[in-house]
Amino acid sequence: MSKIGFIGLGIMGRPMAGHLLDAGHELLTVKRGALDAGLAEKGMRELDTPAAVAAEAEVIISIVPDTPDVELVLFGEGGVIEGLKPGTLVIDMSSIAPIATQEFAKRITEAGGEYVDAPVSGGEGGAINAALTIMVGATEEGFARAKPVLEVMGKTITHIGGHGAGQTCKVANQIVVALTIEAVAEGLLFASKAGADVAKVRESLLGGLAQSKILDVHGERMIKRTFDPGFKIKLHQKDLNLALEGARSLKLSLPGTANAQQLFQACAAHGGEEWDHAGILRALEQLADHQIGS
Structure with a gap:
């Protein structure tokens, strides 16, 4: 089981994080108001910044609203990149711009991480039922590493191509x-x-x-x-x-x-x-x- 940093506990993120906890993974997140009681009961822990989460986690998952939000999580003050360890798998499951995704992947790769873009389809119902369709842009190695984690949340996982192809x-x-x-x-x-x-x-x-x-x-x-x-x-x-x-x-x-x-x-x-x-x-x-x- 992995220690996973999960950033973005909205309509989709909450049930997705719950499935990972149920599967035995240890989850960390960033403090943003009151933590969902169900996730807290299952052992999710809160840290102050994405950098602090990255310093502990083997895998980072983000699912936030838009391209600037992903950029802020990854590269803003106290962002993931500040705490990134060599070999960390960074999976962005947000729906954002493909060109920006390619740039994000380049920066994470240069910092020693492995980047995967893995946006989802299936809505709230798909998230609740762990039946999401997940479209993946990654290297072959990145896809192989990410797939066991993605299978906990989704039903149809397809490697579309390189970075940005999922988006x-x-x-x-x-x-x-x-x-x-x-x-x-x-x-x-x-x-x-x-x-x-x-x-x-x-x-x-x-x-x-x-x-x-x-x-x-x-x-x-x-x-x-x-x-x-x-x-x-x-x-x-x-x-x-x-x-x-x-x-x-x-x-x-x-x-x-x-x-x-x-x-x-x-x-x-x-x-x-x-x-x-x-x-x-x-x-x-x-x-x-x-x-x-x-």
């Missing part, structure tokens, strides 16, 4: 997820406005070619109007910004992605940054002057 895959994932959520919202809104029972429409669609996990999970959220976040709109906006910025640099047009981003922006304009991303339905309902089920 590139995650951006692609977020494009597909956003457009599929929008498609589900539009389909259910159309059915409702036409007078059909949307619950029965969803049930029927789940048996045909339109079947998807998003239709299953997020379609139900839309019908029940449960928009408490499993994954917040503001975080999906951040991911689509990465996609659109990357597209500009590649001279690539992503019209569907841009449209989904505008609908998320409409949600944000109405105070919806903290809604679950299934809340994209609300922007479409405003345009239609119709609420599904009404």
